Amino acid sequence: MTACSLADKARASSIRVTPQRALVCDVVDAADDHPTADEIYERARELDPTIAIATVYRTLKVLEDGELIARRDFGTRKGRYEAFSDEHHDHLIDQDSGEILEFYNEQLDALICKIAAEMGYKVAHHQVEVYAEKADQPPKIRKRRSAR
Amino acid sequence: MTACSLADKARASSIRVTPQRALVCDVVDAADDHPTADEIYERARELDPTIAIATVYRTLKVLEDGELIARRDFGTRKGRYEAFSDEHHDHLIDQDSGEILEFYNEQLDALICKIAAEMGYKVAHHQVEVYAEKADQPPKIRKRRSAR
């Protein structure tokens, strides 16, 4: 059983994990959404009201540089952070609720690699953002109004 | 032969096209890169040194709201603008040169639609950003060093 927490991974990457950094790590770890720096700051402050926003930003930067977390924009100007999971995934943003859903599709990754290769490139990483709204009826099983 | 310039399209969308706005339109039209607001401002100033950056931003906003241009981030915090072409396309960013290449792949679009549909969503728009570096040898026709 390997060490799993973000703080552990940071230590494994020989990043010095101070109490403040550990706190930021824990907040990011615990988040199942994609919090902004500000949201991370707020959540961290609940446990340590003395933590500074600058420390949050600096920690996020350190973790990002260590490739332990990723910063994403999703069109807005605010950075949103998420721990790197082992498998790559992409995002679908519900335009109505703002909810961000994750998905992974092997074919998609493969296709992107192939396209890049055809252009003479080797993919370092990629990012697919799908802005969508809920379909009127659920995916396969349509309910009522079968008509046209 | 339909009207084709961005300014014409703006007029067609009943956006008031003042000389300043026309200028911004022309700059965006003429750009074959993905200029930032600042770059657009600089280019516009060459023809009208009195134009204000605020006007550039306001015009870009108007055009964006009118769905005539798109704003993209590409990871940096600066917005980059491009006229909507008729066909959707995605972007490959050369990590070494910073160059932004466009590509279109029908299969990719279809696959994304399919994935979204499986999640119960209808795609409004999407955006694929591929960060890549040049492959050592060209796509199909490899030159020299055939070995290994």
Added chain:
DNA sequence: GTTAATGCAAACAGTTTGCAAACGG
């Protein structure tokens, strides 16, 4: 003990906004 990390506040970049003057139909 010296190097690195923190908190604070000030700086910064990109973008937006209030307002009076100029413009356009």
Added chain:
DNA sequence: CCGTTTGCAAACTGTTTGCATTAAC
């Protein structure tokens, strides 16, 4: 004319940085 757009400067947001203080090996 009257509403819209402009230019200017100031405000604003998200993020970074300088610096003195504090903490960690």
